[in-house]
Amino acid sequence: MQPPASPVRLVDIVFPGDTNHHGTLFGGVALAHMDKVAFLAASRHGRASFVTASSQKIDFAQPARHGDIVEVTGRVVRVGTSSLDVEVELVAEAPVSGERRLCTRGRFTLVAVKGGGVRLPLPPVPAYDEEPADVLRMVDIVFPTQTSHYGTLYGGDALKMMGKAAFIASTRHARGVMVMAASDRIDFTSPIREGEMVELSAQVRMAGRSSVRIGVDLAAEDLLTGARRHAATALFTMVSVDGDGRATPFPGR
Amino acid sequence: MQPPASPVRLVDIVFPGDTNHHGTLFGGVALAHMDKVAFLAASRHGRASFVTASSQKIDFAQPARHGDIVEVTGRVVRVGTSSLDVEVELVAEAPVSGERRLCTRGRFTLVAVKGGGVRLPLPPVPAYDEEPADVLRMVDIVFPTQTSHYGTLYGGDALKMMGKAAFIASTRHARGVMVMAASDRIDFTSPIREGEMVELSAQVRMAGRSSVRIGVDLAAEDLLTGARRHAATALFTMVSVDGDGRATPFPGR
């Protein structure tokens, strides 16, 4: 009944608004990322509403720097009747060198809120499969900007996330500074509802010497039922640029 | 019955949190801006709840840079029975030189959600009037920070937007680095409700050699009925400063 488990992974970029004077990520922001991933991993496993009860001691071994890609991964490692533990690690990746550092790791305990059709005990600790390395998968919660009438949504946040996924996937392919050169036709097949989990998959479709086409799919997932549906597809052309913004071949090719 | 149509225009500043390593605006953020403008242009035209169905191919000809003013303008260019197309262009303007570059242009298809008193077919393609160039008009959607009791709102986001309008209008007048020196009495005549469209108008009221007074009006507009009401008025004194933050005459005067 349970889908094959894959770890929940959030991928983001370290922006200047989240860094201190030395350009490294604030600890509180790292903790907030980690808690979000713990929440999503718990929800996906238990299909219940969870609240964070506590986090264990967390050491910050390495800083994440402005411009780094941060990858925050959560895995359920202990399950009780109505609570579970999620192990979360945060890895920083230098965009151009690709060097990766484990910055911090932590364990969060979350408790399922009873009621509303929640089935206890929670399912046992899952076995996790690793995904193929050639697809970038990243999750998030979307809080779509919403008008007060009929809950109508527009796609702005989804576009921003798809653009970010294309940026990260193309940076990993090219290890250069990438900019968006074109967006092909984008289709929104299904609106995303507030508070839903989204999962983005980004993959290289065609690669040249200085440009690469990245296909991005966006799926929406109801956290309680696990029902998934396709929400949008995009195809972006990303180009490697030099310091003056001119197209330049990928470094080292 | 339809008010005289003016294009929907969103004006913003490129902040470091929205740029890549080379200080240019992320493509995904540009797309999110464009979709928001498409949504507002569609709503204002059709007075219905719209969802984005697709965007056509979009080319990014020029980058927008950190500190640039970006102007995103949407015009309804095709209308079907229950769907329409909005042409959106994004122009970047260097704040001090005033140089403007068309960065990108795109076409978005939006569909009216049926129900709730929506009248179909949608009205025909409007003729757009250009506004007088001496008034800066900019729209946005306000999501006022809101307490859970009685939907009470406070004015923080409105103040932030009025300050931004004054910054942009004074920068265009003076072509220098402007800071706020004073805010006259501000009156909030009507609270803004969540999800409403707001339109800001900013205009030079009095200009000196190193300072300028900018009047800013904020109107709120119900997206479905088109009902508009005045929400707030402010008068800001903006001063041109040099690298040490001292008042300095406007460049080239």
Add this chain to the structure above:
Amino acid sequence: MQPPASPVRLVDIVFPGDTNHHGTLFGGVALAHMDKVAFLAASRHGRASFVTASSQKIDFAQPARHGDIVEVTGRVVRVGTSSLDVEVELVAEAPVSGERRLCTRGRFTLVAVKGGGVRLPLPPVPAYDEEPADVLRMVDIVFPTQTSHYGTLYGGDALKMMGKAAFIASTRHARGVMVMAASDRIDFTSPIREGEMVELSAQVRMAGRSSVRIGVDLAAEDLLTGARRHAATALFTMVSVDGDGRATPFPGR
């Protein structure tokens, strides 16, 4: 019946996204901070839903700079039957030198929205006690990221705020560039509801030559009833670092 009054104080850091080309805080952002504090001071005093009616003339005497700590303090200074005035001042503090500058001061008039058990006339102008200087107290409104089912919340925003409080308290103690080295076990004793006011208290628990442990408590307060409850406790180890990110003794010790 009224608790002993303490001024409402919001403490934040000036981030690059809120500054102009010269790295000083946008006036509109300062106004938004001030209005939020006026709202919280009014709510805590009157235990009613308030809307901002107007602000008096506000002069910006000094700029706040990127990296500064900003402290925005509000005190109720006039009370009518159903309206009141809050005097708000914004002080910027250079993180390393500790130098403080009064940047601006303003007076906001807020009106209590009638209905819902609001008791008028409002209580008289309170006498304010100053808090002990060795505890950093700061308030905010939390808009916890929330799923659509059962209003379940997760703790991300709370963690971010607790991390910020630890950063500010340790910076004030050490007057160096501080990074988080570890977070001890964090307990969330009570979830925070959307729109509640939170108050953080951060205090030095143990201080070494290059590191300091900061205890942070988070309390949630219902704006209308004034009911307070403990929400979370954390203990962070903050370390002073040099330009290469290596631990270094606190400056001047």
